[in-house]
Amino acid sequence: MSIAPTAGAAMRRRLPASLLVGGTITAAVVAVAAVSLVWTPHDPTAIVIADRLAPPSATHWLGTDHFGRDVASMMMAGAVNSIAVALVAVAIGIAVGVPLGLAAAARPGWLDQTILRFNDVVFAFPALLLAVMITAFAGPGAVNAIVAIGIFNIPVFAKLIRATALGQWTRDYVLAARLAGKGPVLISAEHVLPNILNPLVVQATIQFSLAILAEAGLSYVGLGSQPPAPSWGRMLADAQTMIAIAPRLAIVPGVAIIVTVLGLNLLGDGLADLLDPKLRRPR
Amino acid sequence: MALLEVDNLAVTIGATAVLNGVSFGLERGGVLGIVGESGAGKTMTALSIMRLLPAAAAATGRIAFAGEDLTALAEPAMCDRRGRMLAMIFQEPMSALDPLKTIGRQVAETVFAHHRGNRREALALAREVLDRVGLPADRFPLGLYPHELSGGQRQRVVIAMAVVLRPQLIIADEPTSALDVTAQARILDLLRRLLVDHGASLILISHDLAVVAALADRVAIMKDGAIVETGATAHLFDNLRHPYSRTLFAAASSRHRQRPAARAGDATPILTVRGIVRDYRPSRFLFRPARHVRAVDHVGLTIHRGESVGLVGESGSGKSTLARVVLALDRPLQGEVFLDGVDFLASRGRRLRDLRRHVQAVFQDPYGSFDPRRKVANLVAEPCHLEVPRPSAAERRRRVAAALAAVGLSEADGDKYPHEFSGGQRQRLAIARALITNPSLIVLDEAVSALDASIRAQILALLADLNERLNLSYLFISHDLATVRAVTDRVAVMQDGRIVEEGATERVFAHPRHPYTAALLAATPDLDRVLAVRRGEARLAPSG
Numbered sequence: 001m002s003i004a005p006t007a008g009a010a011m012r013r014r015l016p017a018s019l020l021v022g023g024t025i026t027a028a029v030v031a032v033a034a035v036s037l038v039w040t041p042h043d044p045t046a047i048v049i050a051d052r053l054a055p056p057s058a059t060h061w062l063g064t065d066h067f068g069r070d071v072a073s074m075m076m077a078g079a080v081n082s083i084a085v086a087l088v089a090v091a092i093g094i095a096v097g098v099p100l101g102l103a104a105a106a107r108p109g110w111l112d113q114t115i116l117r118f119n120d121v122v123f124a125f126p127a128l129l130l131a132v133m134i135t136a137f138a139g140p141g142a143v144n145a146i147v148a149i150g151i152f153n154i155p156v157f158a159k160l161i162r163a164t165a166l167g168q169w170t171r172d173y174v175l176a177a178r179l180a181g182k183g184p185v186l187i188s189a190e191h192v193l194p195n196i197l198n199p200l201v202v203q204a205t206i207q208f209s210l211a212i213l214a215e216a217g218l219s220y221v222g223l224g225s226q227p228p229a230p231s232w233g234r235m236l237a238d239a240q241t242m243i244a245i246a247p248r249l250a251i252v253p254g255v256a257i258i259v260t261v262l263g264l265n266l267l268g269d270g271l272a273d274l275l276d277p278k279l280r281r282p283r
Numbered sequence: 284m285a286l287l288e289v290d291n292l293a294v295t296i297g298a299t300a301v302l303n304g305v306s307f308g309l310e311r312g313g314v315l316g317i318v319g320e321s322g323a324g325k326t327m328t329a330l331s332i333m334r335l336l337p338a339a340a341a342a343t344g345r346i347a348f349a350g351e352d353l354t355a356l357a358e359p360a361m362c363d364r365r366g367r368m369l370a371m372i373f374q375e376p377m378s379a380l381d382p383l384k385t386i387g388r389q390v391a392e393t394v395f396a397h398h399r400g401n402r403r404e405a406l407a408l409a410r411e412v413l414d415r416v417g418l419p420a421d422r423f424p425l426g427l428y429p430h431e432l433s434g435g436q437r438q439r440v441v442i443a444m445a446v447v448l449r450p451q452l453i454i455a456d457e458p459t460s461a462l463d464v465t466a467q468a469r470i471l472d473l474l475r476r477l478l479v480d481h482g483a484s485l486i487l488i489s490h491d492l493a494v495v496a497a498l499a500d501r502v503a504i505m506k507d508g509a510i511v512e513t514g515a516t517a518h519l520f521d522n523l524r525h526p527y528s529r530t531l532f533a534a535a536s537s538r539h540r541q542r543p544a545a546r547a548g549d550a551t552p553i554l555t556v557r558g559i560v561r562d563y564r565p566s567r568f569l570f571r572p573a574r575h576v577r578a579v580d581h582v583g584l585t586i587h588r589g590e591s592v593g594l595v596g597e598s599g600s601g602k603s604t605l606a607r608v609v610l611a612l613d614r615p616l617q618g619e620v621f622l623d624g625v626d627f628l629a630s631r632g633r634r635l636r637d638l639r640r641h642v643q644a645v646f647q648d649p650y651g652s653f654d655p656r657r658k659v660a661n662l663v664a665e666p667c668h669l670e671v672p673r674p675s676a677a678e679r680r681r682r683v684a685a686a687l688a689a690v691g692l693s694e695a696d697g698d699k700y701p702h703e704f705s706g707g708q709r710q711r712l713a714i715a716r717a718l719i720t721n722p723s724l725i726v727l728d729e730a731v732s733a734l735d736a737s738i739r740a741q742i743l744a745l746l747a748d749l750n751e752r753l754n755l756s757y758l759f760i761s762h763d764l765a766t767v768r769a770v771t772d773r774v775a776v777m778q779d780g781r782i783v784e785e786g787a788t789e790r791v792f793a794h795p796r797h798p799y800t801a802a803l804l805a806a807t808p809d810l811d812r813v814l815a816v817r818r819g820e821a822r823l824a825p826s827g
Contacts, residue, residue: 171651172646172647172648172652173651173652173653175646176644176662179610179643179644180669181636181666190657191656191657194656194657195655277656277700
């Protein structure tokens with residue numbers, strides 16, 4: 001109220017800092033992944049036993065692994081795999097889980113109960129077991145890993161959305177919308193979902209990092225993306241036995257996962273702030 | 284020597300001055316009332332004395348309590364004073380109690396914190412104090428949890444926590460604002476008795492002048508962080524000098540009959556409700572099995588065109604449930620609702636939508652009734668959804684502008700978000716939203732209860748004006764009897780899901796027939812009545 005108009009105008013155009021930092025990191029990761037599609041310093045799958053466990057140098061920027069593969073090239077190519085798996089898995093979770101959660105909140109009673117019991121059933125099976133089951137049907141591979149992780153994500157989002165949406169349904173503005181003759185679908189889309197975007201975005205970034213880790217776990221037991229296709233998760237799993245000899249092999253993919261997740265978290269936070277009209281202007 | 288001496292207290296939060304040169308004194312055994320509208324700095328004054336201001340706030344000035352400067356005390360020393368010498372009672376008895384601890388432990392906590400005895404002694408003391416605040420051992424054992432008590436009973440526990448160590452000063456911040464009138468009257472009686480028993484002093488903060496006038500011997504009126512006027516209660520109210528105090532007083536006093544006599548002639552019933560029954564199945568209470576609670580029990584009501592009908596009763600009496608049935612948000616178990624002669628409950632689909640256009644609502648909370656993510660124009664236009672065919676964008680814009688103008692806002696306000704408006708403005712927006720479909724009936728569910736007195740008067744004037752111009756009917760639901768008396772033609776009194784009395788407003792208020800109505804009226808604080816009593820006291824025993 002008491003802020004001078006010039007200061008207000010200047011601040012209104014300023015984007016949230018978290019959005020800028022998160023956006024930059026995410027853009028950088030995506031750019032690296034994109035570049036790897038057309039160019040990598042070396043062939044990420046080429047095995048040169050003579051060069052095994054070479055330290056970082058001008059030719060091998062991040063050194064080589066125990067098979068003599070170039071780590072930098074594997075990281076770049078692995079980015080495509082890991083990000084694609086995680087993104088699609090989270091997208092499956094959101095695409096199915098969010099409507100289920102909204103429906104459960106909008107129609108308490110048998111629909112709500114059915115969705116909740118379905119959630120419980122899916123929760124009862126660990127992602128790994130689910131992957132084993134899917135592999136038994138369809139054989140191992142990245143796509144099946146995506147499906148397994150995606151199915152595991154559905155109840156996570158469904159439960160979160162149901163719980164937060166239930167709170168929205170008690171609000172007077174939802175009552176006002178009902179008085180305006182709007183049905184549950186329209187109210188869910190117009191009033192409920194926009195007001196619970198913040199927890200959804202935060203949960204999505206958390207699930208994204210978990211999906212990268214889950215993909216790593218599935219690849220480790222041979223159920224995820226198959227060698228020689230590189231993935232950050234499998235690099236991390238492979239490095240486990242080398243941790244005493246060449247800790248670099250674990251650190252590089254580990255840091256990459258952390259930075260990517262951090263970038264996405266910040267991006268999610270920033271987006272949430274940007275979408276909130278209350279924070280759009282300085283107070 | 285005065286017990287409390289506040290001298291030139293100023294508080295800033297960031298660059299905003301919250302309190303500005305606040306000075307007052309309080310004698311031992313005295314009661315100081317602080318009144319003012321929201322944002323006047325009443326609570327900040329209380330928190331300054333308790334040294335419980337938010338971390339971002341910076342305070343200057345002197346607060347002398349029993350000869351010692353509280354502002355100079357270190358935090359551990361202040362902790363020792365809090366609870367033992369100064370205590371506070373908060374507004375919301377729901378959130379002032381920890382839901383996971385028994386009432387006995389919570390009262391005993393104050394005793395523990397000051398090392399006044401072991402567990403057994405502390406609990407014994409808690410028992411004794413709970414007895415004194417009217418929660419006897421046979422019905423209210425120490426092992427009860429807060430959710431097992433009513434609002435008034437919870438507030439008694441909060442008071443017990445405050446008085447257990449017999450502090451010399453009690454600060455009560457809106458202690459009865461969240462309570463029903465009858466509970467409020469009992470809590471005020473209790474406070475009065477405890478003060479006499481303990482010889483403690485009280486600072487009573489309230490927006491309700493009648494509550495303050497009934498209890499305080501001195502009153503300070505606050506506005507924008509400063510005290511604009513102060514004096515002995517009866518004398519102050521009789522000789523108000525500051526224009527703001529006069530507005531405040533006018534808004535609180537003699538609110539009877541602002542409404543012109545009911546217009547004769549038009550007797551077309553807009554709404555006819557017959558034999559409504561609605562049950563709720565509450566969650567289990569204690570060890571009793573779950574049972575149905577009859578929220579509304581065979582209720583009938585008629586509202587004519589242009590008529591304003593009041594529905595009063597305490598919380599839980601079924602007022603809001605009835606409102607939801609009238610708005611077709613809830614289906615009753617039995618009964619019928621006719622809107623403009625058409626059966627509302629039997630209608631479906633397009634017919635129902637069309638009927639809904641004729642009845643709209645304004646809710647209590649001006650902050651909760653708008654989706655914070657959407658623009659005002661969008662929200663105000665929302666009921667247009669009921670019309671078939673849907674009005675065009677241009678038509679909607681025109682109607683939003685007209686509705687905003689009708690409630691005293693400008694067309695440009697449509698491009699703003701709800702948080703850019705004050706509470707009173709939001710309630711105007713809510714009325715604009717209700718007007719957009721040209722309804723014949725508006726249900727006002729506690730629509731002015733959350734507003735400050737001066738803002739409330741403006742909104743009521745707006746409603747009266749709309750009623751006159753558009754021949755609107757109102758179902759005015761409120762627990763505030765004074766307001767209902769001022770703005771309605773007829774009134775129905777609800778108790779435990781039944782309408783116990785119904786009739787012309789003036790008749791019901793002047794000559795209540797049902798004992799419950801009489802009890803409600805007697806419990807309602809009335810500034811004029813209270814002041815008459817205080818003037819009598821002042822004449823008998825002139826105080827210093």
